[in-house]
Amino acid sequence: MAAPVSITPDTIQAHRGASAVAPENTVAAFRAARDQGARWVELDVALLGDGTPVVIHDVTLDRTTNRTGSLAALSKADLAGIDAGTWFGAGFAGEPLPTLPEAITALGELGLNLNVEIKQHEHHRSLEQLTETVHACLGERAPHTQVMISSFDPECLKAMHRLDSSYELAMLWGELPPDWLDQVAAIPATAIHLHYRALCFGVLDRAGERGIAVRTWTCNDPSQMAPFWKEGLAGVITDNPSLFLS
Ligand code: G3P
Ligand code: MG
Numbered sequence: 748m749a750a751p752v753s754i755t756p757d758t759i760q761a762h763r764g765a766s767a768v769a770p771e772n773t774v775a776a777f778r779a780a781r782d783q784g785a786r787w788v789e790l791d792v793a794l795l796g797d798g799t800p801v802v803i804h805d806v807t808l809d810r811t812t813n814r815t816g817s818l819a820a821l822s823k824a825d826l827a828g829i830d831a832g833t834w835f836g837a838g839f840a841g842e843p844l845p846t847l848p849e850a851i852t853a854l855g856e857l858g859l860n861l862n863v864e865i866k867q868h869e870h871h872r873s874l875e876q877l878t879e880t881v882h883a884c885l886g887e888r889a890p891h892t893q894v895m896i897s898s899f900d901p902e903c904l905k906a907m908h909r910l911d912s913s914y915e916l917a918m919l920w921g922e923l924p925p926d927w928l929d930q931v932a933a934i935p936a937t938a939i940h941l942h943y944r945a946l947c948f949g950v951l952d953r954a955g956e957r958g959i960a961v962r963t964w965t966c967n968d969p970s971q972m973a974p975f976w977k978e979g980l981a982g983v984i985t986d987n988p989s990l991f992l993s
Contacts, residue, residue, distance in 0.1 A: 749951060749954065749955030749960075749961075749978070749979025749981070750979060751976065751977040751978070751979065752976050752977075752979060752980060752981055752982075753976060754969075754976065754983075754991050754992070756784050756785055756786040756992060757786050757787065757982075758981065758982040758983070759785050759786075759787070759982065759983055759985060759988045759991045759992055760785065760787040760788065760789045760862055760962070760982060760983070760984040760985070760988075761776070761777075761779075761780030761783070761785045761787065761788045761789065761984075761985070761986075761988050762789050762964060762965045762984045762985055762986045763776060763789065763790060763791065763804060763986070764776020764777045764778075764779060764780050764788055764790065765779035765780040765782075765783050765785070765986070765987065765988060765989075766986045767967065767986040767987035768783075768987070769835065769839065770811065770831055770832045770834065770835035770836075770839050770842055771804065771811060771835075772790050772791055772802045772803055772804060772811070772831070772844075772845070772850075773802075773831050773832060773839070773842045773843070773844070773845060774842070774843070774845060774849070774850070774853045775832060775839055775842050776788075777790075777850070777853055777854055777857055777859060778853075778857060780859065780988060781857045781858065781859055783987075783988040783989040783992060784988060784989070784992040784993075785859070785988035785992065786858075786859060786860055787859065787860045787861070787862055787893075787982075788854060788859050788860070788861060788862065789862040789864060789897070789964075789984050790802045790850060790861070790862070790863065790864065791803060791804040791864045791866050792847050792863055792864065792865055792866060792881060793806065793818055793866040793868055793871070794818070794868075794870075794871050794872075794876070794877055794880065795818050795819075795821040795822055795823065795825075795826075796818065796819045796820055796821055796822060796870065797821075797822035797823060798872070798876060798880060799821075799822065799823040799826075799846060800846060800847035800848075800880050800881060800884055801818070801826070801844060801845070801846055801847065802844070802845045802846070802847060802849075802850045803818070803831075803844060804866070806818055806819075806866075806868045806869075806870070808821075808829065808844075810834070811831055811834055811835075812829050812830060812831045812834065812844060813829065813830040813831075813833055813834070814828070814829055814830075817870065818868070818870065819868075819870035823846070826843070826844055826846065829843070829844045830842065830843075831843060831844040847863075847880075847881065847884045848884050848887060851884055851885070851887065851888045851889075851892070854888075854892060855888060855889030855891070855892050856889075858891070859892070860892060860893040860894065860895075861888070861892055861893070861894045861895075862894075862895045862896075862897055862917070862984070863881060863885070863894065863895070863896050863897070864897045864898060864919070865877065865878070865881055865896065865897070865898040865900070865903045865907075866898075867898070867899075867900040867902075867903055874902055874903065874906055875906065877903065877906075878903060878906040878907050878910060879910065881896075881907070882907065882910040882911065894914070894915070895914075895915040895916070895917055895938070896914050896915070896916050896917070897916075897917040897918070897919050897938075897940050898918070898919060899919045899920070901918060901930060901933070901934055904916045904917075904918060904934045904936060905933075905934055908934060908935065915937050915938065916934055916935070916936040916937055916938070917936060917937070917938035917939060917940045917960075917962065918930065918931055918934060918936045918938070918939050918940070919939075919940045919941075919964075920939060920940075920941050920942070920945070921941075921942045921945065922942065922945050923939075923941065923945060923950065927939070928953065928957065928959075931957075931959055932957075936959070937958075937959065937960060938959060938960035938961070938962060938981065939954065939959060939960075939961055939962075940962045940963070940964055940984065941961060941962070941963055941964070942963065942964060942965075943963035943964065943965070943966035943971060943972065943983070946961070946963050946972075946975060946980070948975075948978055951975060951978045951979045951980060952978075954979075955979045960981035960982070961979070961980055961981055962980070962981050962982035962983060962984060963975075963980065963982075963983050963984065964983075964984035964985075965984055965985060965986060966983050966984070966985055967985055967986050967987050967990060968990075969990055969991050
């Protein structure tokens with residue numbers, strides 16, 4: 748079993764920023780995470796058609812901006828007219844859709860650490876283009892910004908490991924496959940990020956025996972994770988850090 752862990756600003760990550768109170772994957776949501784006392788932000792990264800890395804969850808603009816259409820059809824110049832805030836609330840009108848370098852700069856200024864979830868989409872030209880782009884952006888981060896990389900795609904994590912073997916890598920799963928320990932070892936990952944409903948004491952035991960950190964997503968009810976901290980749960984990714992930290 749892993750050593751008991753407690754709820755602290757370092758064990759609570761803001762999912763897409765504090766996305767319960769501000770538009771997800773924007774600097775406004777990162778600021779809200781900082782204001783809620785979190786020290787880590789999880790954000791989603793994908794590439795536009797011209798290879799620009801942007802911070803957005805979906806493969807289209809439709810749900811979270813004032814525009815529609817695929818990321819594949821866009822280039823960096825198109826970002827200027829995009830409003831990623833009004834869909835969430837009028838008070839966020841004009842909030843930009845950030846590039847990854849812009850997000851990294853903002854997080855450095857806010858003193859927040861970064862969990863980059865790399866999204867693999869069909870329009871990406873290659874795995875190498877995606878991972879080398881993310882790696883280059885991370886090389887420009889402030890020295891005080893800690894980073895971890897997560898993905899549902901083990902090939903993304905393996906590619907990041909080839910680029911820098913010191914990256915902390917977290918494999919994302921909704922449910923654990925039977926060979927999850929072998930997959931973690933093959934990457935090699937240092938953590939798993941598991942849907943909170945799939946967590947059980949046995950997973951924490953087996954991960955703990957091998958020194959693998961376990962975090963859960965996306966849990967917005969602290970009572971559901973309460974039994975697991977003393978069994979070694981390493982962290983929770985939540986839309987609303989204040990629920991855990993207040
Ligand atoms: O990193 C945890 C979580 O963000 C994974 O799911 O779909 O919210 O990116 P999703
Ligand atoms: Mg994510």
